[in-house]
Amino acid sequence: MKDRFISGYNDFVLPFVIGMSFILIYLAIGIIRVIAQLPAQDRKKFFLSLINPKLWIINLKDIICDVLLHTRIWKRKPLLGYMHSSIAFGWFMLIVLGHIETWMFVPDRLSTFYYPVFFRFFVMETDHTIGGSFFFFLMDFFLLIVLSGVFLAMFKRIRSRIFGMRRTTNNQLPDRIAMYCLWAIFPVRLLAESFTAGIAGGSFLTRPMYWLFSNFLTNTYHILPTWWAYSTLLGTFFVLLPFTRYMHIPTEAFLIVLRNAGIKVSHPRKGYSIAQIYSCSNCGMCIDACPMMGQKKNLRYATVYFNRLLRRRNWARCEESADKCLMCGKCVAVCPVGVDSCNIKRSLRGLKAAPAPADYGYFSTYSLSESATTSPSSAEPAAGQEKILYYAGCMTQLTPVISKAVGTVLDRAGVNWEFMDRDGGICCGRPLILAGRDERAREMIRSNTELIRQSGATVLLLSCPICYKVFRENYDLKGIRIVHYTEYFDELVRLGRITLRNSGEKLVYHDPCELGRGCKVYKEPRRVLGAVGELVEAEKHHDESICCGGSLGSLTLSYEDRKDITMHSLDNLLYASPERIVTACPLCLKTFSPYSPKKVSDFAEVVAQNMN
Amino acid sequence: MIDFGYGISPSSAINLDKFDRTRFEELAREEPDVLKCMACGSCAASCPTAGHSDMNLRKVILLLGRGREDEALRMVSHCMLCGKCLIVCPRGINTRHLIPSVTKIYQKK
Numbered sequence: 001m002k003d004r005f006i007s008g009y010n011d012f013v014l015p016f017v018i019g020m021s022f023i024l025i026y027l028a029i030g031i032i033r034v035i036a037q038l039p040a041q042d043r044k045k046f047f048l049s050l051i052n053p054k055l056w057i058i059n060l061k062d063i064i065c066d067v068l069l070h071t072r073i074w075k076r077k078p079l080l081g082y083m084h085s086s087i088a089f090g091w092f093m094l095i096v097l098g099h100i101e102t103w104m105f106v107p108d109r110l111s112t113f114y115y116p117v118f119f120r121f122f123v124m125e126t127d128h129t130i131g132g133s134f135f136f137f138l139m140d141f142f143l144l145i146v147l148s149g150v151f152l153a154m155f156k157r158i159r160s161r162i163f164g165m166r167r168t169t170n171n172q173l174p175d176r177i178a179m180y181c182l183w184a185i186f187p188v189r190l191l192a193e194s195f196t197a198g199i200a201g202g203s204f205l206t207r208p209m210y211w212l213f214s215n216f217l218t219n220t221y222h223i224l225p226t227w228w229a230y231s232t233l234l235g236t237f238f239v240l241l242p243f244t245r246y247m248h249i250p251t252e253a254f255l256i257v258l259r260n261a262g263i264k265v266s267h268p269r270k271g272y273s274i275a276q277i278y279s280c281s282n283c284g285m286c287i288d289a290c291p292m293m294g295q296k297k298n299l300r301y302a303t304v305y306f307n308r309l310l311r312r313r314n315w316a317r318c319e320e321s322a323d324k325c326l327m328c329g330k331c332v333a334v335c336p337v338g339v340d341s342c343n344i345k346r347s348l349r350g351l352k353a354a355p356a357p358a359d360y361g362y363f364s365t366y367s368l369s370e371s372a373t374t375s376p377s378s379a380e381p382a383a384g385q386e387k388i389l390y391y392a393g394c395m396t397q398l399t400p401v402i403s404k405a406v407g408t409v410l411d412r413a414g415v416n417w418e419f420m421d422r423d424g425g426i427c428c429g430r431p432l433i434l435a436g437r438d439e440r441a442r443e444m445i446r447s448n449t450e451l452i453r454q455s456g457a458t459v460l461l462l463s464c465p466i467c468y469k470v471f472r473e474n475y476d477l478k479g480i481r482i483v484h485y486t487e488y489f490d491e492l493v494r495l496g497r498i499t500l501r502n503s504g505e506k507l508v509y510h511d512p513c514e515l516g517r518g519c520k521v522y523k524e525p526r527r528v529l530g531a532v533g534e535l536v537e538a539e540k541h542h543d544e545s546i547c548c549g550g551s552l553g554s555l556t557l558s559y560e561d562r563k564d565i566t567m568h569s570l571d572n573l574l575y576a577s578p579e580r581i582v583t584a585c586p587l588c589l590k591t592f593s594p595y596s597p598k599k600v601s602d603f604a605e606v607v608a609q610n611m612n
Numbered sequence: 613m614i615d616f617g618y619g620i621s622p623s624s625a626i627n628l629d630k631f632d633r634t635r636f637e638e639l640a641r642e643e644p645d646v647l648k649c650m651a652c653g654s655c656a657a658s659c660p661t662a663g664h665s666d667m668n669l670r671k672v673i674l675l676l677g678r679g680r681e682d683e684a685l686r687m688v689s690h691c692m693l694c695g696k697c698l699i700v701c702p703r704g705i706n707t708r709h710l711i712p713s714v715t716k717i718y719q720k721k
């Protein structure tokens with residue numbers, strides 16, 4: 001293998017070089033801007049993460065899995081996963097192998113960054129070597145892989161259902177042009193390499209094509225035009241990149257590094273959020289996932305369109321979308337990139353919320369009853385001696401059956417417990433946080449923390465997942481264990497402090513959004529329910545469970561729209577025709593009860609009924 | 613004039629001409645729900661601040677309709693946006709949107 005031209009250059013590389021230079025400069029400026037916009041402490045975190053070897057390994061692993069192999073899509077939709085990874089990984093391998101080839105055969109050409117891309121144009125075959133044909137084989141092989149992915153991508157545009165998707169994103173003009181470029185790049189590359197195969201050599205794909213064409217075409221006439229076309233397509237694609245969905249290709253790797261550094265969303269359109277929304281590949285998986293999409297009119301509120309509007313700074317429509325969202329987190333759970341859209345929407349709500357002076361002076365009138373107040377002891381409590389403080393939360397005041405059942409179970413287990421808000425209490429603050437008003441929530445957090453600390457409790461027991469999430473994430477209660485009753489009852493059963501009997505009733509468990517996707521509690525409630533009855537699964541369950549429709553996350557969803565979601569969610573739960581629906585959230589219970597054809601019960605109720 | 617003894621307390625009749633209803637109309641435009649309230653009081657009965665503060669959504673809506681804005685604004689500042697009133701309201705009023713709108717509209721002087 002040796003150089004075909006002394007100059008190692010041909011004019012056709014220009015479009016590629018221009019496009020590539022443009023995108024590299026654009027990315028460099030983008031990265032600097034994002035870093036500059038991060039709040040000071042986040043910036044520090046980011047730089048610290050860069051010198052942490054452990055994080056390097058995690059970053060590398062995540063980038064390979066998410067950006068190249070797309071393992072997350074594989075897990076949910078294998079065919080779609082193949083489509084994405086064949087293009088991404090195949091393309092990546094073509095680039096890497098191109099460089100290796102150049103390095104092996106014409107090492108002094110490595111300094112020009114176009115040479116490895118157009119390797120087969122610039123070289124000629126002098127002798128056959130095992131090494132050479134091995135690389136040619138690999139190059140043809142990965143080109144075939146990419147072509148198969150491109151073919152599937154074309155097919156997906158026509159029939160998205162084959163990929164398990166009901167709806168796919170509608171593309172905009174720049175997206176469409178870039179998409180056609182992407183579709184054309186690899187077939188044109190195949191043509192260019194085939195025409196050149198007589199000079200540069202080829203393998204199982206390019207050689208037969210060369211012979212085929214040589215029957216009716218003069219291959220040498222087509223060499224230069226096809227390489228020009230290939231280079232122009234690449235150049236066009238790179239220039240269009242920043243204005244299209246394909247910007248996710250370079251951005252995603254950067255997002256992974258930022259995320260692993262522990263950075264959180266702090267502004268909807270600055271710093272970290274920019275990396276988030278530009279990483280959205282417009283794959284459209286969030287459309288089918290969203291419970292609001294049952295109604296066609298809500299289609300425009302899908303996260304993918306929200307991201308797109310935010311990129312264009314269409315604030316008015318973004319705000320509308322953000323206010324509608326139930327914050328159920330399902331779009332985040334299914335998103336292959338992990339775009340943290342709920343927090344972006346939340347911070348947008350905060351940014352746009354009209355200032356509202358709050359007067360929470362009356363919080364000081366809440367106090368613990370005499371019996372509940374003890375001085376906090378510093379000694380570690382012995383096993384079984386923990387002092388439990390049960391906080392039911394305001395929502396449970398509307399469903400007293402839950403707190404009563406919790407009390408029954410705790411008494412039966414003989415634990416030492418106090419009821420913090422028997423006569424009502426201060427809200428946990430999560431509803432305000434969901435509304436983007438973190439500032440106001442802070443007062444609740446402060447007052448509740450004080451009350452809990454005063455009580456001397458060692459365990460804070462919660463039955464409402466909304467409270468559970470905020471206590472875990474936003475409260476500073478070091479030394480006090482925060483536990484949800486599904487986890488705690490599971491523990492009581494396993495420690496043998498309560499024993500259950502199996503009634504044989506067919507139960508289905510509904511994963512409340514804040515407990516499942518919010519706090520990743522899935523197995524404990526199922527383990528307990530499996531012991532009291534025959535547990536069946538809903539059609540969609542675990543992190544794909546469907547919001548009950550009652551979520552406090554949405555600020556503007558109407559009563560009628562909510563009802564629609566509730567009905568859809570119930571349909572999903574009744575999939576395996578259970579006799580009873582069990583949930584572990586007062587809000588779900590309250591929302592399902594009026595519409596469910598089957599009895600809806602709370603987790604604690606079912607446990608209390610089936611204790612020996 | 614003969615005193616028939618019916619005037620035990622002074623009249624609390626509201627004179628709608630005496631106050632400016634533009635703000636209430638603005639509120640009703642943004643939150644048409646506010647006109648659906650039937651003053652049942654479910655919201656106030658379920659409100660966790662009851663007994664600790666004077667927040668009472670039923671009253672807030674009535675007060676606003678009568679032009680007693682300052683009182684209403686003070687009440688609203690105690691709300692924790694917990695959403696219990698939203699869950700119980702028999703008229704399906706989206707109270708968690710209504711309450712911030714009240715502050716937004718009436719606050720600007």
Ligand code: SF4
Nearest residue numbers: 280281283284286335
């Ligand atoms: S937000 Fe995630 S799931 Fe939705 S289109 Fe973007 S990448 Fe896909």
Ligand code: SF4
Nearest residue numbers: 290325326328329331
């Ligand atoms: S959080 Fe839930 S309701 Fe909101 S956009 Fe995502 S899937 Fe839809």
Ligand code: SF4
Nearest residue numbers: 659691692694695697
């Ligand atoms: S949202 Fe406000 S008014 Fe409604 S119940 Fe909660 S604290 Fe009371």
Ligand code: SF4
Nearest residue numbers: 649650652653655701
């Ligand atoms: S519950 Fe609804 S209808 Fe009843 S007083 Fe309150 S806002 Fe009005």
